[in-house]
Amino acid sequence: MIHKLSRAAGAALAAFCLALLPAARAVAQDARALTAGLSAGASDANASGGAASRRLPKRLVLLRASVGGDGGARVTISSDSPLDDCESFRDGDDYTVRIPWAVAAGAALPGAEGRFYKSARVEERGDAVLVTFALREGASARLDRGFNRLEVTFAGAATPAATPARDNAEAETIREMREQIASLEARVRELESRQPAEAAHAPAAEAAAVANADAQPAANAAHAAHGAPSQHDHDAEPTGAPRLQIQGFADVNLNASNQPGSHTSFALGQLDLFLTSRLSEKFDVLSELIVEANRSNQFTFEIHRLLLQYTANDNLRLGVGRYHTAIGYYNTAYHHGSWFQTAANRPFIFAFEGKGGILPLHNVGVQATGRVPGAPWGLRYVAEIGNGRASRSPLDAPVQTALDENNRKAFNLGLFARPKTVPGLQTGFSVYRDRLAPANAPTVGQTIGAGYVVYQNARYESLNEFVLMRLATNGRVYNTPAFYTQLSRQFGSYRPFFRYQYINVPSDNPLYADVGRRNGPAFGVRYDVSDFAAFKAQYEHTSRRRLSSLDELFLQFAFTF
C-alpha cells in the first residue's frame, strides 16, 4: 500500500515537473531579457550560486578582458557577479573556460591572438558562456579564479604571434629596419672614420717628411695623407658645402746646355696646384694653378685649367672653362704634372705655348667627351669649341683666355679607343681647325691633325705620336710635320727611357719659322725614390737646321704632395 502511494507521489511529482518546464523556460527567457538591462550593480542575491540562483537573472560576463603579462601570457575576464563556479577543460589544442548561467555582453577578446594561442573566441552555448583559446603547439593554460574575475595564465613554448601573412609583413618590416640600421651604421662609420683621418693628416704628413723616403711606413702615411684612393675623398653624397681637394705637383731641376749664352742653373720648375671639388652627384670642378719663375727670375701665376664639368653618364661629360686641348695624347695625359711623366721634359711638339711650343695646347670654351654608345674597342669621342690660340705676336698672350682676336672659333674633334681586351692600349686621332688673324697680315687657316698609339702598363711604356700642322694663307700651304716616339721599361724603382723626336717647320712658315727643324734622341732614367717622388736624369741631343746642335743635361726631382 505504501509502495503504491510512493509510486503515485512520484508520478505526480514528475507530472508537476513536466508542467513546470515550459514555465521555467519562459522565466529563463524573461531573465535573459532582463539581464540585458541590468546594471553592473545588480543585487548580490542574484549572484548566489547553486540551483536556486539558476532562477535568477544570468550573470553578465564582461568580456572586456585585459591582456597582460609577457606578450599576452595572461588574459583576464571579469563579470558583474562572482565567478566562483566556472570551470575549464582542454580538448586537444583548445583550452575552454566555461562560465555557467551567463551571457556575453562584450565583443571578442581584445587579445584575439597572442604568443601562446593562435585565436580566442567567445560563444554562448545553452546557458553558459564559453571562452576558448586555440593554443599554440607546446603551450599550456591555467585558470585562476578571483571574486568576480578569472585569470587565464599561459605557459610553455612561445611562438610568433603573427599569422603567416602577418609573419611575412613583419619579417619584411624587420628586414627593412635592419637594412636601415645597417646603412646608418655604415654612414656613421664613414663619418667617424673621416674625423680621425683628417685629424691624422698633419702627423702623417709630418711623418712622411721626416722619415726616410724609402721607409714603407712613411710612404703609407703619405699615401693615407694625401690622396691615395680612399673613401675620404669625394664621397658619393657630399654633405654640406663642397670640399676642396688639393693635390700638389712640383719639380726642382738642374739644367746644363752647350747653347751659347746659357749657364748651368738650378731651376725651380712649376708648382702645380691641382684642385678638385665635387659640387653634386653630377657636377664637379677641377683646376690647375701654376706658379713658376720665368727667365727673368720673376714668379708668374696662371690658371692653366679651370673647368666646370657635368657628367650625365658614361656617354656624355660636358665641361666649360679653360682646358687642355685634346690634340694627341701627351697634352691631356700629363698636363702640368711632371711627376707623372717618365722623362724630365715634354716632347718639343707638346711644349707649352709660353715656352716656344707651336700647338694650341690650352683653350677656353666648351668641351664634350664620353664613350660612343654601342661602339666597339672602347671607342670615345671628344668635341671642343673655343677661342683657339692667338697668332704669334710678341704682344699677345698665346692663350686667349678673356678675349678672342676674331669671331671665328676653333673646333677640335677626336676619336680614340681603349680596347678592353688590351688593357693599357690607347689609340686615336683628332682634327683641330681654326682661323688666325695676325696683325697687319692676311688671315691664316690652321688645321692640325694628330694621331697616336700608346701602350702603358706598370712595366712597359710606348708613346708614339704624329702631328701635322697645316697653315694656309694667300693661296699657299705650309705643312709642319712632327712626331716623337718614347719607350721605357720599369725595373724595380728604375725606369730607363729613350725618346726620339722630330719637328720640321718650313723656313717660310708665316707664323713659326723661328722654330725650324729640330730632331734628335734623348735618353735617361727615372728613379722613384719613394712612391711620390722621383729623380730623373736625362741627356738630350738636338740637331737644328742652320744652327749648331744642342746637347743638354737635365736632372730633376719631381714629386707630388
Added chain:
Amino acid sequence: MRSRTLQRAACALSLVAALAAACSAPCGPAARAQAPAEIAVIVNKSNPVDDLPLSELREYFLAERGHWPNGGGKVRVVMLEQGAPAREAALRLIYDMNEKAYVSYFLGKKFRGETLEEPRQQASAADVIKFVSFVPGAIGYVRPEEVDASVKVLRVDGLAPGDPGYKLKL
C-alpha cells in the same frame, strides 16, 4: 770642352741605365703566399647584372665605366684597405697592378678629369659586404667564404667562384 763634359755625362747615364736594366723588381712573394685562392666579386642585390666578362669587370674597377648599363646608376667600387690579402689578389687579378701603380693610376685618372670617383676603402670584408649591401651601385670583392646572403656574387665569364676555370684565382 763643354760638349766633352756633356758626352761624359751621357756615358754615365748610359751606365746607370744599364745597371737599372740589370735589376729586377721583387714581386712580393710573401704577399702572394698570403693571398686567398679566389676572390668573389659582389654587387648589391638590386643590381640586375649577374655575369660579367673579365674585361668588362676590369673596366668597372678601373673607372673606365662609371655607370651600370640600362640606367643602373653610378658604379661605386669598394676596396679593402692596404695589406688585406684579398686586396693584393684583386690588384693582381683585376687591375694587373701593384700598389704603387694603382695609386698612380687613380691619381692620373683624377688629374685628367676622367673621374673623381676613386674606389672607397673599407677595413674588413664585413664592412665591404655591408657597404655593397647598402649602396645600390656598389661593387667589391671578398673571399668566397665570407659572402653572405645580403649581397650577390657575380659570375665572371660565366663562372662562379669554385667553378673549374674561374679566372679570379691565383
